[in-house]
Amino acid sequence: MTEQMYQLVSIVVYMIAMLLIGWYAFKRTSNLTDYMLGGRSLGPAVTALSAGASDMSGWLLMGLPGAIYLSGLGEAWIAIGLTLGAYLNWLYVAPRLRAYTQVSNNSITIPSFLDNRLKDTSRLLRVASGIIIxxxxTFYVSSGMVAGGKFFQSSFGLEYHTGLIIVSVVVLAYTLFGGFLAVSYTDFVQGLIMFLALILVPAFGIFITGGFSETAASIREVDSALFNLVSGVSVVTIISSLAWGLGYFGQPHIIVRFMAIKSVKETKSARRIGIGWMILSLFGAIAxxxxxxxxxxxxxxxxxxxxTVFIxxxxxxxxxxxAGIMLAAVLAAIMSTISSQLIVTxxxxxxxxxxAVFKTNATDSHYVFLGRLAVLVVTIIAMILAWPNKESVLKLVSFAWAGFGGAFGPIILLSLYWRKLTAKGALFGMIIGAVTVGVWGSIDVLHDAxxxxxxxxxLCLIVAVLVSKATYKRDTVIEREYDDTLELLKEEM
Structure with a gap:
């Protein structure tokens, strides 16, 4: 058997395993809450690793190692910012969001939570946030599909569109049928594969380069500045890199995991597992x-x-x-993010x-059917966008991260920690945040600065606070739910 055939066998086994997990989740999905939020039944390990896997994507195994390989540890500031942001997200957002979404009409999405939390009778907030997502x-999913097509092209010599179709069909199959549970369970397995691969490659690699001292000496021969965190890096660049951590507070595909965990109490265990996984994985990528x-x-x-240094x-x-399993780890990173984004979309x-628009009262089975249809439609649109294989699509990843962080991040934090946030404050803040990111990100001079x-x-934070102060009126229902959330946190933490 040729080397490529061995690797192909590993990839095929991996994909079959993902489909089997999807089938298992399908058998456990009976209503809309199951399909969209897994019936709030996730354990801490599944919550932690699924959040991590859906977050990191191919950047962890390809983007970060490639950047470090080219420029040294100066590129590690984004990893530091992301680690700090993820930790603060688990510490301050996870327990409160889990409790508050339960208290506030058992909300199962971020827009529905904001709608229920702020008692927005106009539904404008819910519709606006749904449109932003x-x-x-849709473009975020498309960028993942581009990465998947390129993966098969570079690893197995397949035509780009063939790889694109393979990745799209497999992800579509287990996401469409199994819903949130399938996405979470497959992300958990994919997170384990990514973790093991990132530990094994440097652990064995250090022996073929002659141990720690010999390896360090070889790196210094290339450029001694490669070990320097601040060499050639400006203060503004460090601030921009660390600012990636702000994005965590507003990423729907990540914070929805907090809403799905079994109880508030288990968020503490999940935080330890998730941050441990993240630190070791990032360390493995850098090493x-x-x-x-x-x-x-x-x-x-x-x-x-x-x-391709990892591969x-x-x-x-x-x-x-x-080595085929290592390739599967890269594919796992790509597919886990696509599937998470599909279910949130x-x-x-x-x-x-x-x-919200049609205000229908159909059965859960009808909504589950529509949810699956939505997954299919978004997948097709994303495939159409990915078909030309334009590099510019991939650049939208950082743009989308900023968009969600700027539009949703401050609103999520204020909704959890400030009683006086109003629906109008949230709406105007969200719109200003999204527009600012859109304008700033499209002007090269500003983006580069x-x-x-x-x-x-x-700006989202400032506008939300100012408009809320101008429009605040005491609401006894909002006050009661806020207090009930604090009580639930005391009971379960």
Whole structure:
């Protein structure tokens, strides 16, 4: 059996496993809450790893190692910002959001929570937030599909569109039938695969480069500045990189996991597992890049594409069957994010737009059917956008992250920690945040000067507070729910 055939076997086994998990989840999905939120039944480990896997995508195994390989530890500031942001998100958002969404009419999506929390009778807030999710995530899903097509093109020599179709069909199958449970369970498995791969490659790689001292010496021969966190990095660049952490507070596909965990109490265990997974995975990605620099220096070889350093090292170190698992880890990172975004987009279409606009009272089975139809439609649209294989689609990942962070981040924090936030304050803040990110991110001079999430987040926060102060009227129902949430937190924490 050829090396490529061994690797293909690993990929096929992985994909079959994902489909089987999807089938298992399908058998456990009976109503809309099951399909959109898994019946609030996730354990801490599944919650933590599914949140991490849906967050990191191919950036963890390809983007970050490639950046470190090219420029050294100066590129690690984004990883530091993301780790800090993720920790604060687990600490301050997870327990309150789990409790508040339960108290406030058992909300199962972010827009429905904001609608219920702020008692918006106009439904404008819910519709606006649903539209923001729909627009950003359609392009976000598309960028993941582009990455999947390129993965099969570079790894197996398949035509780009063939790889695109394979990834799209498999993700569509388990997401469409199994819903949120399938996405969470597959993300958990994918998170484990990613974690093991990122630990194994540097752990074994250090031996082929001669140990720690020999590896460090080889890296210094290439450029001693590669070990310097601040070499060639400006203060503004550091601020922009750290600001990626602000995005966590507003990412619907991540914070929806907080709403799905079994209880508030289990968010503490989930936080420890999730942050532990994240720190070790990021460390593994950075170590992989540094070992790659040493290996290719020692063997006097130029790596054609720095973003493939993880894949190439895996193929060098391990038997082709194990190297195939390394490839599956990259595919897992891509697919886990696509599936998470698909289910959130589906919920935005059905729960937050269709039900809000048409105000129908159909059966749960009807809404589940519409949810699956929405997954299919969004997948097809995303595939159409991904079909031309334009690099610009991938650039929308950072843009979409900033969009969600700037539009939703401050609103989520204020809704959980400030009694006087109003529906109008949230609506105007959200719109200003999204528009600011859109304008700032589309002007190269501004984007290059400062990451658009910073002005977007700041202006959203300021506008939301000012408008809320101008429009605040005491509401006894809102006050009671806020107090009930605090009581629930005391009881369960």
């Amino acid at each position: 729909l627009v950003f995530f 992989t890049a540094l070992i790659g620099i040493a290996y290719f220096q020692q063997n006097n070889v130029d790596l054609a594409d720095p973003e 190439v090292l895996g193929q060098i170190i391990f038997h082709p069957l194990i 589906s919920s935005a279409l059905i729960e937050d737009l269709y039900k 400062l990451y658009e999430i910073v002005p977007g987040f700041a």
